[in-house]
Amino acid sequence: MTDRWKVTVDPRVCVRTGLCAASAPKEFELDERGQGRATSETLPASEEVLEVAESCPIEAISIADADTGKAIFPPES
Amino acid sequence: MTTAEPVYWDPFDAALARDPYPLYARLREEAPLYYNDRHDFYAVSRYTDCQRGLADWQTFSSARGDILEIIQANIELPPGTLIFEDPPVHDIHRRLLARLFTPRRIAQLEPQIRAFCERVLEPVAGAERFDLVEAVGAEMPMRVIGMLLGIPEADQPTYRDRTDAALETEDGGRIDHEEILITEGFQEYLEWRKKHPSDDLMTELMTAEFEDETGQRRTLTDEEVLTYCSVVAGAGNETTGRLIGWFGALMARYPETRRELVADPSLIPNAIEEILRFEPTGPFTARYVTKDVEFHGGTVPAGSAILFIQAAANRDPRRFDDPDRFDIHRVSQHMSFGVGAHYCLGAALARLEGKVAAEEILRRFPDWEVDWDAAELAQTSTVRGWKTLPLVIRGA
Numbered sequence: 001m002t003d004r005w006k007v008t009v010d011p012r013v014c015v016r017t018g019l020c021a022a023s024a025p026k027e028f029e030l031d032e033r034g035q036g037r038a039t040s041e042t043l044p045a046s047e048e049v050l051e052v053a054e055s056c057p058i059e060a061i062s063i064a065d066a067d068t069g070k071a072i073f074p075p076e077s
Numbered sequence: 078m079t080t081a082e083p084v085y086w087d088p089f090d091a092a093l094a095r096d097p098y099p100l101y102a103r104l105r106e107e108a109p110l111y112y113n114d115r116h117d118f119y120a121v122s123r124y125t126d127c128q129r130g131l132a133d134w135q136t137f138s139s140a141r142g143d144i145l146e147i148i149q150a151n152i153e154l155p156p157g158t159l160i161f162e163d164p165p166v167h168d169i170h171r172r173l174l175a176r177l178f179t180p181r182r183i184a185q186l187e188p189q190i191r192a193f194c195e196r197v198l199e200p201v202a203g204a205e206r207f208d209l210v211e212a213v214g215a216e217m218p219m220r221v222i223g224m225l226l227g228i229p230e231a232d233q234p235t236y237r238d239r240t241d242a243a244l245e246t247e248d249g250g251r252i253d254h255e256e257i258l259i260t261e262g263f264q265e266y267l268e269w270r271k272k273h274p275s276d277d278l279m280t281e282l283m284t285a286e287f288e289d290e291t292g293q294r295r296t297l298t299d300e301e302v303l304t305y306c307s308v309v310a311g312a313g314n315e316t317t318g319r320l321i322g323w324f325g326a327l328m329a330r331y332p333e334t335r336r337e338l339v340a341d342p343s344l345i346p347n348a349i350e351e352i353l354r355f356e357p358t359g360p361f362t363a364r365y366v367t368k369d370v371e372f373h374g375g376t377v378p379a380g381s382a383i384l385f386i387q388a389a390a391n392r393d394p395r396r397f398d399d400p401d402r403f404d405i406h407r408v409s410q411h412m413s414f415g416v417g418a419h420y421c422l423g424a425a426l427a428r429l430e431g432k433v434a435a436e437e438i439l440r441r442f443p444d445w446e447v448d449w450d451a452a453e454l455a456q457t458s459t460v461r462g463w464k465t466l467p468l469v470i471r472g473a
Contacts, residue, residue, distance in 0.1 A: 015410075016132045017420045019175060022168035034132045034417070055175040057424055074181075 003045050004066035007038040007053070013060040020061060023052050042066040084108050086120065088145065088361065088384065091456040097360065098401065101389035110372040118145055118382040120361070121372055122389035124396040124412065130364065130385050132417035134163050137364035137383065139419060144459055145363045148382045155304050160312070164418055166290050171422065173285055173297070174305065177225075177278055180425040186221070190430060193220040194437045202441070206448070209325040209466045213434055214318035221430060222313040226306055227270065227277025237314050263303045279306055309423075317427050319358035319455070319462025320349075321434045326466060327352055328439075329447040331403055338405070339443045342436055347405055349431040354411035355403050358462050360388035362415060387412040388461075444471040 007027070009020070020028035020036040027043050028036050043049055053061040053073045063073040084103045087093070093100060104111050104122045111120040121127060130137050140163050141148045147161075154161040159170055197216040201207040215237070223233040267279065274280045282302045288294050297305070328335040338344055366381040377383060390412045392400035397409060414421035421427065448467040455464035 012410075015414075015416045015420045018164065018418050019168060019171065022164060023172055051176070054179045054181060055172070057175070057178070057180065057420055057422065059180050 002065050002067050004042040005045050005049065005072060006041070006064045006066045006069075007043050007049060008062050008064075009036045009038070010060045010062070011035050013058055015058055015060075017057060020052050020056060023055065024048050028052065036061070084111070086111060086113065087116070089116070089458055094454045094456045094461055097388065097461075098392060101386060101392065104386065105389050105393060110375045110377070112375075116145070117149070118363075118384055119366075119372075119377045120384040120386055122386040122393075124390040124393040126372060127385040127387055127390040127412055128416055130383070131362065131412075131415055131419070134167075134418050136367055136370050137385075138163050138367050139167070139364060141365040143363050143419070145382055145384060146458065148363055148365050156301060158304055159308055159422070160419060167418055169287065169290060170305075171418075173282065173287055174309070174422055176285075177281060178422050178425065183425040183429055186225075186426075187429060187433065189224065190217075190221055190433050191437065193217055193224075194433050196220075198437055198441060204470060206467060206469050209438075209468050210318065210322045210463050211465065213438070214321040214463075214466075217321070217434060218314050218317035218430060221317075221426070222310055225278050225313075226310060227275050227279050228266065228310075232266070237310075263306050264299075267299060267303060267306075278309070282306070312421075313423050313426065315460055315462075316358045317423075317430050319460055320352065320427060320431050322463035322466050323352050323356040323358070324349075324431065324435055325438070325445075325468060326447060326452075326463060327356065327403060329445060329468070332444075334403070334405055335439070335444070338435070339439050342439065344405060345435045345439075346428070346432050347408075349428055349435065350409065350411065351403060351405045351407055352431070353413040354391045354397075354407075354409055356462075357388050357391060357411070357413035358460055359413070360461050361386045362419075387415070442468070442470050445469060446471065 014035040016034040018030055018034065018036070021030050027039055027049055029039050031037055050063065050073060053063055059074060061073070062071070064071055084100070084107050086100055086104055101122055104120065109121060109123050109126065111122070113120070121130060139161055140154070141151060142154065142161050156166070159167060159174070162170060194213070194217050197213055197220070201212050219233050219237045220230070223230060270279050271283065274284070279302065282297055282305055284296060286294055286296055328338075334348070338348055361384045363382055363384050366377050366379055366383055368379045370377050390396070394400050397407070414424045445468040448469055451465065451467045453464045455462055
């Protein structure tokens, strides 16, 4: 695992719970429509960010390794 | 010439339970901002209005409840009641539970949920006729929630019946707000569980450390744990049970679809989404208006109660093509689990229970009709669904 992640929120799926921004306000924010997004192009890899992605009730958040593009969450099945 | 009687909607009118959709369509078209002066509330019914409102907790608060009569009773609600809270406190409390309800964690429960489903279907094996609600709807979600909370099986019906009774209303009746937040049943159990920790939700809630709204790191108080448990038990039983009932009713009404699902069970998850869109078990959600707000040129004043009619939004032709057609191939984002901070915590669990129940029922009983004369719709001011749904099995 490299130490930078590219974190994306799928706007077609996001139901605006706001939980990501509430759980990790440094890493996530809400846009003008109330949908979540990462605060920067890449985020430092952390358990916290992974837990936020896992806790999203509709799994709208995906995480990929910023260098290799390998899926971190949801894991490739 | 048409007589233009203004549209009137009484959410407490049990006569509307059978088919509320023509009236919802009129509200959507003729009164997109509706005011009912008899019960003193506003209502919106278009998809975009429901989506906007439910996502905006600052304007449309849950702090006084999410049921009309509770908001109007203006009662003090205990902390930890998730559904009756706004961010940021809501988010602190929800995060404690969200960890336990992640879609992945829920997915791991599938074998256990299937085992419960198989067990409740055993007594009706080979039957020519049985009540789907009594056999599966009232049993399976209760067993699943009971397992999650760690309530002994023998005690589970008591907890279910208590919340069902609190939510049930007579025709035109209102919920008794004193009854809705009863936690005393769980108290003894909590004491016992403290001495016998397990891997259940109650144990996790008792031991989870978190930072509260004052910045203090602590664990939940007993009272908070009890409130959480009663919220989870109350929210997870009846709603999911009614979903299973709607599955039984719609599969009888649309036999072509039922045959399609029997032939290809991989279509079931999307069929569950369409059932949720078409017949949501919770047709509307109430909020308290914190500041003056505009809808369709009218003003809803601060201090009002407003209903967001998700069952009407789900059939808004601006959002869904041919919305009154039941189509399991439709890809839709319905409103039945809500939107925003209060998006249903148990959505993944409800979907999984619906899928497993559908699979197991269709596998055993590929063909049935409903004895509609003996079927009965349950009428409460929060939940709509079948109270009894006698299936008449064909080819039995």
